[in-house]
Amino acid sequence: MKIFFKYIYGLLLVLIIGVFILDTVYTAAFHTGFARNKTQYAVQLKESHIDYIFLGSSRVENHIDCELITELTGKSCLNLGLQGSRVNDSASLLQILKDNDISYKKVFYQLDYSVNSDGFSPAFLSSLMPFVNDDNVKINLLSKLELTKSTKLPFLQYATNDKIVGFREVILQYYGKPSRQDLTNGYDGRDGIGVDIKGELPSSIKENNSGILWMQELEPKNLVFFTAPYCKEAINRDLMIKDLKDKYPSVTSFINIFDDKEMYFADCGYLNNKGAKSFTRILTQDLLLN
Amino acid sequence: MLFNSIEFLIFLPLCFILYWFVVNRNLKLQNALILVASYFFYGWWDYRFLGLIAFSTIIDYSLGIAINKSEIKSSKKWLLFISLVVNLSLLGFFKYFNFFIDSWIDAFNSLGYEMQASTLNIILPVGISFYTFQTLSYTIDVYREKLEPSKNLINFAAYVAFFPQLVAGPIERATNLLPQFSKKRIFNEExxxxxxxxxxxxxxxxxxxxxxxxxxxxxxxxxxxxxxxxxxxxxxxxxxxxxxxxxxxxxxxxxxxxxxxxxxxxxxxxxxxxxxDMAEFWRRWHISLSTWFRDYLYIPLGGSRGSKWMQLRNVFIIFMVSGLWHGANWTFVFWGFLHALFFIPILLLDKNRNxxxxxxxxxxxxxxxxxxxxxxxxxxxxxxxxxxxxxxxxxxxxxxxxxxxxxxxxxxxxxxxxxxxxxxxxxxxxxxxxxxxxxxxxxxxxxxxxxxxxxxxxxxxxxxxxxxxxxxxxxxx
Structure with missing residues (x-):
C-alpha cells in the first residue's frame, strides 16, 4: 500500500499547493482591482463624506437616481440598493461604511414587506466573501454574519461562492472590465411600460426585523424610512401600508403617489426610468429640501 | 449520497479504511461491510426505498436457487416468468404508472371520448431502472445455465446493492460481478x-x-x-x-x-x-445498457439473423424500448426511434461492423x-x-x-x-x-x-x- 499512499499524498500536495496559490491570486484580484459590485465599492470606500446614502433592495436600486439628487440639492449621494437583497444586507453595508469612517448626513432605507424575512441574501454573502478575512473587517460585522469557521480555510469561500466571486469574476477583475453600472451613482433604471399590471402584497408586516434593529443601533438619529410606490392594482396594498405604519410609525409613504400615472410603472413593484426620475424629484422635495 | 458531495468525501475513505485495515482478513466481513455501506449510501437519499431493494434481492435470490433446483423445463420457465413479472411490475409501477394512465387518457380524448382519471403521487426510487436490470440479468443467466445461482444471501445482496454502481450503473452482469464477491481480495496498488x-x-x-x-x-x-x-x-x-x-x-x-x-x-x-457512425457510437455510449439490450432483448428477438425486415424490426424495438427505459415520456421513445432511423442505412448496407x-x-x-x-x-x-x-x-x-x-x-x-x-x-x-x-x-x-x-x-x-x-x-x- 506504500505506493498507493505515496500517490494519494502527491495528489493532496498538488491540491494544497493549488489551493494556496489560487487563494492568493483571487484575494489579490478583489482587493486591488476596480470595484465591480456595490459590496466591493463599499469596502473600498475609505474616510470620505457622502451626504445621502440610500439602502434597500432593487426597489432602491431601480428608483433612486442619485445623479438627479445631486443636481437638485448640490449634495453628494450614493445608491447602495441591491437586487434581491434582504434588510440585513443593507445593515451590513451600513456597518462597513461606519467601519470605514464614512461620514454622512442621512441614511435612507426603503421599507416594505422585505422586513418580513430575516437573514442575509446568498448573493450578498457571496460578494462579501473575499473580504471576510481582512484585518480591517471589524469583529461586530463578522459576528452578525454568523459565518462558519470554514471561511478561514484557503480558497473554500471562493469555490463555494463561484457564481459571484469565481474564476470568471477574477479574470474580469484582472482584465479591468468595469461594472456595467455606474457605482458612484448606483442607480439602475428600468425600461418599458407595464401592460395589464398586477401584483399581490402580504397584508401584514413583521414587527421586529434583526436588520432594522441593527441599522437603528448603528444610526439612531439620521435613519429615515420611506416606502416607494406600488401600483394601485396590488392586492393588499392598503392593508400592508397600514400595518407598516403601525409597526414603523416614522415611515414616509409614497406608496400611492402615482395611482393616476400608470405610464410610470414597468410592473407593479417597479417604476420605469421616467417614473423613477419623477419619484426621485418628489422624494427630494419632501425629504431633503423641506 | 452524491459522489460530488462532502458526505461522500468522508464516506469513501472511511469505507476504504474499514475495508482494508479492519475486516481485510475476512471475506465474509468484507462483503457484509459492502452491504451495510451500500444500504447506508442509498438510505442517505431515502431510506424508505431500502425495503424495495431488499424485497427485489430476496425474490431474485430465492428464484435463482429455485430455477437451478428445478429439473422440469416448464417450471424453470414459470419461475423465470415470476422473476420477470415481479421486477418489471415494480419498475412499471414506480416509473411508468402515471405515464401510461396519462397516455391512455390522451389517446381516448383525442378520439373524442371524454375520459378522466387521477394519477398517483408516486416518487421514483433512485436507480430502480439500474438495479432492476441487474437482478433481471441474474435470473435470466441462471435460467440459461450461464451462471450458478448464489448460495450466499449476503454476497447476492451486496451484488445487487453494490454502492459504487447502485444508482446509475454501469449495469453489471451477474456473470462478471457476482463471482468477484466470492474471491479473496488482495489490495492491488496498480x-x-x-x-x-x-x-x-x-x-x-x-x-x-x-x-x-x-x-x-x-x-x-x-x-x-x-x-x-x-x-x-x-x-x-x-x-x-x-x-x-x-x-x-x-x-x-x-x-x-x-x-x-x-x-x-x-x-x-x-x-x-x-x-x-451510429453503430460505433452505440458501441461506445452507455455500453452496459446497450450490451444488456443486445444480450437480453435483441438476440432473443432474432438479432441480425433473419430477413432485413426482421432485423429492422428488432432494431426499432430495442432502440424504442431503450428510449422508454430512460424515462416515462414520449420524448425518450422518440429519441430511441430517431436512433433507429439513423441505424437503417448502416444496417441495409451491412456496415454496422465497419x-x-x-x-x-x-x-x-x-x-x-x-x-x-x-x-x-x-x-x-x-x-x-x-x-x-x-x-x-x-x-x-x-x-x-x-x-x-x-x-x-x-x-x-x-x-x-x-x-x-x-x-x-x-x-x-x-x-x-x-x-x-x-x-x-x-x-x-x-x-x-x-x-x-x-x-x-x-x-x-x-x-x-x-x-x-x-x-x-x-x-x-
Missing amino acids: QAISGINLILWGLFQKVVIADSCAPYVNSIFDTYESMNSLSLILGAVYFAFQIYGDFAGYSNIAIGTARLLGFDLMRNFNYPYFSR NLDQVAQGKILPSLKEFFQMTVTFLLACIAWVFFRASNIAEAFQYLKNIITDTGFKIQYLNIERYNIEMLLILFIFIMYEWFHREEEHPFNGRLKWLKIGTVILMLLTLGVYSNHQDFIYFQF
Whole structure:
C-alpha cells in the first residue's frame, strides 16, 4: 500500500499547493482591482463624506437616481440598493461604511414587506466573501454574519461562492472590465411600460426585523424610512401600508403617489426610468429640501 | 449520497479504511461491510426505498436457487416468468404508472371520448431502472445455465446493492460481478491508483464539463423561442456534452470507487463522440445498457439473423424500448426511434461492423474523411439529444425548426450573463484532452502525468461548479 499512499499524498500536495496559490491570486484580484459590485465599492470606500446614502433592495436600486439628487440639492449621494437583497444586507453595508469612517448626513432605507424575512441574501454573502478575512473587517460585522469557521480555510469561500466571486469574476477583475453600472451613482433604471399590471402584497408586516434593529443601533438619529410606490392594482396594498405604519410609525409613504400615472410603472413593484426620475424629484422635495 | 458531495468525501475513505485495515482478513466481513455501506449510501437519499431493494434481492435470490433446483423445463420457465413479472411490475409501477394512465387518457380524448382519471403521487426510487436490470440479468443467466445461482444471501445482496454502481450503473452482469464477491481480495496498488485516476477524471467530467454546460443549456432551452440559429445549435452541443460529462463522469467515479475496493466493473463509455457512425457510437455510449439490450432483448428477438425486415424490426424495438427505459415520456421513445432511423442505412448496407477500432489509431490527427464522419455522427447525436432534453416532442420539433428558419448567426448574450465563448473554450480543452488520450481509459498516463494531474486539479478548483451543483442526470432514470 506504500505506493498507493505515496500517490494519494502527491495528489493532496498538488491540491494544497493549488489551493494556496489560487487563494492568493483571487484575494489579490478583489482587493486591488476596480470595484465591480456595490459590496466591493463599499469596502473600498475609505474616510470620505457622502451626504445621502440610500439602502434597500432593487426597489432602491431601480428608483433612486442619485445623479438627479445631486443636481437638485448640490449634495453628494450614493445608491447602495441591491437586487434581491434582504434588510440585513443593507445593515451590513451600513456597518462597513461606519467601519470605514464614512461620514454622512442621512441614511435612507426603503421599507416594505422585505422586513418580513430575516437573514442575509446568498448573493450578498457571496460578494462579501473575499473580504471576510481582512484585518480591517471589524469583529461586530463578522459576528452578525454568523459565518462558519470554514471561511478561514484557503480558497473554500471562493469555490463555494463561484457564481459571484469565481474564476470568471477574477479574470474580469484582472482584465479591468468595469461594472456595467455606474457605482458612484448606483442607480439602475428600468425600461418599458407595464401592460395589464398586477401584483399581490402580504397584508401584514413583521414587527421586529434583526436588520432594522441593527441599522437603528448603528444610526439612531439620521435613519429615515420611506416606502416607494406600488401600483394601485396590488392586492393588499392598503392593508400592508397600514400595518407598516403601525409597526414603523416614522415611515414616509409614497406608496400611492402615482395611482393616476400608470405610464410610470414597468410592473407593479417597479417604476420605469421616467417614473423613477419623477419619484426621485418628489422624494427630494419632501425629504431633503423641506 | 452524491459522489460530488462532502458526505461522500468522508464516506469513501472511511469505507476504504474499514475495508482494508479492519475486516481485510475476512471475506465474509468484507462483503457484509459492502452491504451495510451500500444500504447506508442509498438510505442517505431515502431510506424508505431500502425495503424495495431488499424485497427485489430476496425474490431474485430465492428464484435463482429455485430455477437451478428445478429439473422440469416448464417450471424453470414459470419461475423465470415470476422473476420477470415481479421486477418489471415494480419498475412499471414506480416509473411508468402515471405515464401510461396519462397516455391512455390522451389517446381516448383525442378520439373524442371524454375520459378522466387521477394519477398517483408516486416518487421514483433512485436507480430502480439500474438495479432492476441487474437482478433481471441474474435470473435470466441462471435460467440459461450461464451462471450458478448464489448460495450466499449476503454476497447476492451486496451484488445487487453494490454502492459504487447502485444508482446509475454501469449495469453489471451477474456473470462478471457476482463471482468477484466470492474471491479473496488482495489490495492491488496498480488497480487502486487507476481507480483514483478514474475518480479524478470523472469528477472533472461532472463538475467542470457537465455542471458548467448546465446553465447554458437551461438558458437556451428555456427561452428557445427567442434564440437565433447559432444559439440553438450551441444549446444542442452543450447538452450533448452536459449529458456525456454527467453520465460518463458518474460511471468513471463508480468504476474508480469499485477498483479501490478491489472490484472490476465494465467500461461504460469509450469516447463516443469520436465515433465514425451510429453503430460505433452505440458501441461506445452507455455500453452496459446497450450490451444488456443486445444480450437480453435483441438476440432473443432474432438479432441480425433473419430477413432485413426482421432485423429492422428488432432494431426499432430495442432502440424504442431503450428510449422508454430512460424515462416515462414520449420524448425518450422518440429519441430511441430517431436512433433507429439513423441505424437503417448502416444496417441495409451491412456496415454496422465497419469501425471496430479506435479512430486514427496511432496517428495524431484524423484523416479528412474520418473528421467528416465524426462530425456527421456527432450532429446526428445532437439532433436526437434535442428530443431527449425537450419537455415534449412538439417543442423539440419547434426547436429544430427555429434553427433552420431563424438563420441568425450572431453570438447572443445569454440571460445567465455568460458568453458562449467561455463555454466553448472549456469544451475545446476537454475535447483536446479526450482526443489525445482516446486509446486510454483516462488521461493520467505517460511522462507528463503529474503535469496533467496538476492541470486537471487546477481546472477542478477554478472552473468547477460548487455553488449550485447539479444532481446527476441519470439518477432520474
